[in-house]
Amino acid sequence: MLTPIVSNAQNVLIKPEIEKQIDDLLSRMTLEEKVGQLNQHSGSWDVTGPIPEDNEYVAERARLLKNGGVGSLLNVTGAEATYAAQKLAVENSRLGIPLLFGFDVIHGYKTIFPIPLGEAASWDLDIIEKSTRTAAIEASAAGINWTFAPMVDIGRDPRWGRVMEGAGEDPYLGSQVGLARMRGFQGNDLSEVNTILATAKHLAGYGFSEGGRDYNTVDFSRRTLHNIVLPPFKTLAENGLATVMNSFNDLNGIPASGDRYLQTTLLKEKWGFNGFIVSDWGSIRQMINHGYSKDLEQSALHAITSGNDMDMESEAYQRHLVDLVESGEVDVAVLDESVRRILRTKFLLGLFDDPYKYSDPEREEKLVYSDEHRTIARDVAKRSIVLLKNEKNTLPLSKEISSIAVVGHLAADKDAPLGNWRGRGEPNSAVSLLEGIKAAVSNNTKVNYTEGYTLAANNGSFAFALEYPEDDGSGFEAAIENAKNSDVVVMAVGEEALQSGEGRSLVDISLKGRQLELFKLIREVNENIVVVLMAGRPMIEPELYEGASTILNTWHLGTEAGNAIADVLFGDYNPSGKLPMSIPRAIGQIPVYYNHVSPGRPQTGPGDDGAVFWSHYNDEVNSPQFVFGYGLSYTDFEYSNFELSKNLMNMDETITARVDVTNTGEVPGEEVVQLYIRDHFASSMRPVKELKGFEKVMINAGETKTITFKLDKKTFEFYAADGTWKTEPGMFSIMVGTNSNDVQTLELNIER
Template identity: 50%
Template sequence: MEKKRFTRTAIACALMALAGAAQADVSQRVEALLRQMTLDEKVGQLNQLSGKDFSTGPGSGKVRDIERDIRDGRIGSMLNIRGAAETRRVQALALQSRLHIPLLFGLDVIHGYRTVFPVPLGEAASWDLDAIEESARIAAREASAAGVHWTFAPMVDIGRDPRWGRVMEGAGEDTYLGSRIAAARVRGFQGTKLGGLESVMATAKHFAGYGAALAGRDYNAVDMSEHQLYETYLPPFKAAADAGVATFMNSFNTLNGIPATGNAMLQRDILKGRWGFKGFVVSDWGSVREMVVHGYANDLPDAAAKAITAGSDMDMESSAYASSLANLVRSGRVDVKFVDDAVRRVLTKKFELGLFDDPYRFSDPAREKAALADPRHRAAARRIAAESMVLLKNDGGALPLRKDARSIAVIGPLADARRDLEGGWIVDSNAATMASLVDAVRTHAGPGTRVAYAAGCDVACRGTDGFAAALDLARAADVVVLAVGESWDMSGEAKSRADIGLPGRQAELFDALKAIGKTPVVVIMAGRPLIFENVAQGANAILYAWHPGSEGGNAIADVLFGDVNPSAKLPMTFPRNMGQIPIGYQQYQTGRPVLDNGNSVYRSAYIDSPNTPRYAFGHGLSYTTFAYGDLRLSSTRMTPDGKITLQFTLTNSGRVAGAEVVQFYLRDPVASVVRPVKELKGFQRIALKPGEHRTVSFTVDRDTLSFFDRKLAWGAEPGTFELMVGSASDDIRLRQTIELTGP
């Protein structure tokens, strides 16, 4: 046994030594190359332009200038160029430069390349880290085969205002869940190490605070305390960094008056200083130039000086570095050490990707053809889409649908949608290959079932002219399915909405169906939480499908007919009305809380609305039921260096197999800084057969109980803590109190 242990240790040490040697070799090669570079060549590595600039066509001066700049080594990276043939062609231009430094090709591969998965917020609803990692891995496999080296994902911004359109691109409102998902997506995109032929570099974006834009309006200013920044918005970025993310992208917004692109506190002090991040930082599109518009920089050269000094390594699309940086160094305005540091970081990633050894290694037409046609990818998209759909309501067992129904009317502006199933940020999909919801219902229903379809209105639904035909179909049907929600371009970047109700008169279509005695099963497709009070109150069943991707139509039908038992849980709180926004489960106790029965007027409450949301964070139903019981702790007292194990029994108390996402919450009722009334500290997704039970365990240690104090120091304070386990943030089934003793 000792000999085996020694052998394993020796092997581990040898592997570590090889990794260290490889990294040392990269460092030596980077330094050797850096010594050969002129200042202009160094600046070129920090300049990124879009391949869309090639679209002006052969013979234009713009095309010739870009190609000349690539051949002269004045461009380090191109974005929006894809395909094995095209990336090979453009890479060949770079290899004509004096030092033959290859280009990096970057692309927004947000939730799939050719195979489209649910929008990231929808995927987050699965709470399935393995599935989320798998979807990123498939996206990386397809993108890398098309010559792409680098994706600008994952977006790890915490989003607590559903008016902000980019909530669709993140993981929701919770810091703990967002951190776990950030790490999973990084692992999926990058694999075990950079340089694998089926991996791409990931980007943690947008650093930092972008998700807290005032009024939910994209690109707007952000103003928050440092405590809020450290407690809520930075942890997912730290998780991405710890997972080895290759790059960071800074954000468009100002943070407490300083544009993030020029914020040295974020980029130099925190990211590259305290966190020791070794990758590089790329600006968001034009954000260096936009510091002039913000009123933070006088002109483009001033913006370039402030960005590079603050730690922004690569300039995306501003051309600020290309036009100004060399002269800023020569004039003494910018220390060359900042340029060298940035270039060193960029070159390191190019070496790690293996591009200096084989610049065309990712541009393989045969591999591209095979990867984009792999049927396993569509199968995974269908499975993950179904796992992401949240059953919000199911009164009276309205779902699942019977496959032997005589007739089904599928109605609504999204009933026959294809492109809208995919959501925003699509790269290479073909909607013609997709099944709409109507198509999928026809496939799933029994041979004797008649399936009819009427739109009622388009997604904008400005009029009711089509309602009559839809109502006629509904009258003749045994079952009515109503598909409503957002079109693909109603959420995403620059898609903030002041009113997040169902678009146009869609809600009236539901009311019209109710009025003729046909209560429909409602399917809602969207990239964000919507407000739909009449539907929430009047429907018997509501399935929130998000924008579910390439296999979305089939996946919705899988859930509607019970082929898949829904298990997803909400990653964002759904408000009842606009006045409640922003709203989330992590509320802070006030001096006059809502539950203070001693005073019914002077309390922190609305006079015209409940404080509670329509659907809480973590909510999601199943076709079966789960019982929680037999809570037990290894101890109720814990020393600062100790641990406590919490255990309970989870039982599938229903009649069909299903999966439950059990959620572990904590409350610190008294602390030197007021703590939230509830914080997610753990979760597990557990599949059980009918009648099956399992012991579920969570470990509580000092880190579980820790928080940032008023001096931004991370630690735990002695006292009592409440442990809570449940099916949602508002559905706590088990509670117990523990005590952390003093040092």
């Protein structure tokens, strides 16, 4: 059935007893203390040591902390450090208001999980929630009570490095994955010591940056905004989300940090969001670069009056907001509303009862990077792997195989699997593919490793670009000889961790260096190749996809990457992942996505007369290399008896769609059963296909399971040309299948 979403839950953060406490506190705060709650700064000195008064910059921030001039710190981590910083704020300031400690817990704190795009490929909402629950347990034990995740930007352009941080191209899947991640971070009760505030980011449209270039402008229709970009934000906002981060880009010529429509009209007023909004790093100041503000003071004015509550590292509020209020340019009621929202989260977290509750060294020692958490990381990782090809049934491999050639720089790399945004994960701490294979096979199996090619060198800091060394091919001969003398070749190719992520946009998302060249040379001596593709984005490499008979897309899987890949390689786990994002055939196709609208000339071929006047390329087909929702298994699934409970539905009814799914193979397997719809005729153009439900189900060999989806008015609702959400009567197609392309279809008519 469709994944349930809590409805009308906008007031979940409102507790009358807390609101009274906030009223009392606000009545006692000075103007300067109120503004202080709106400032967030990055920890820029060792808070456990003496304050370096000889450094004016650091000394000023320390004075702000002690005087109640800071509401939150980010990048201060660890029980000892957060305790010391909290003590500075609580025990020195007049009112003793506690700090929030924020940190980018994006796919794990110290135990690192698959990148979010990889987790989304699991289509397993329970395991995704468990992943973020585990990350929250570790982060909260290390003094953190706020994370800047989940990123719910819809991404259609794999050149944009930050696609690794989201859930792909679909708003329904993105909403469900975002909701699962939010629930994992926030739990059921924010006052529990192992919960942290979640942040939905980036409001809005950041994933549509022109050219896939980070921090760039965006330009798309109102239809795209409401039907594609905003649904994940709306879903989370209506289900208890604590914070939202706005985006670096503009929308309709207005930078997001100063966009009142997005932040106040939609988010706070229409959706009933009662948490608070934080700017992205420096984005308020950057309104000057956009040409929207003449100076920092005007940036502060734009931001606060549009609904941006907290300023991350722009110092705009810190420098100018007191004056703006005293001059009357900003109503004190506007300031009070932002302060109220920030104080609300601090009360909900229980920080006023115990400011040091998150700073417990014993909890940190016990919970961070525990064996239990590594076991969970391995489980999440193996469920995130997508089997793209297995034409010769090469997989699964036997653990008793005589010899395996393991080839590729990435196969022995213990850092790349950690991916970007690896929290406090230790560099070079992941289980490598080579280690995973060696641990899995029998004592009689010879595992021979050769590096083969060289890849980018990580200089140890994600803040800088990678260096791409020249590969002289000196490792080719040994790799080819290894492959020639082995029963099977497992060849790792793809990206180093820092080739994707923030600031990692690329114009060329094919394999770097001489990886493809080495693959083709090895194929000449041993066609029994299993390609393990490690990447933070969909890679474009048609020669690899078409030339290899066996391909596993493993993303960057985190701490337990090598063990998880080995679980799949040797059949301890039957792969069940499905692509959350289409893989293009060529750069020129971008953006290519399944839920496009139909052009006026949608013909799929030139016809008998050879006419070329239809929507296509003359040098490439329209379709992607692999479609959204695609992924294979070591078994086969057959769909049958697809039916609707009614073929004519009125607006007030709920009907069901059911289908039988049979495992026709010889091993148990999990299938992601996907439901799509098409609205054939509407007041504004609708996509040729839209995901509206999915269920991941385990089916034993020979077993048949019946999957049921409920369809009601909300299933068919869309944002129309007249600016309203509506379901219109008409003809619809209801589709079920194993991916967005391979579906069975029934027709449904909806009447008023």
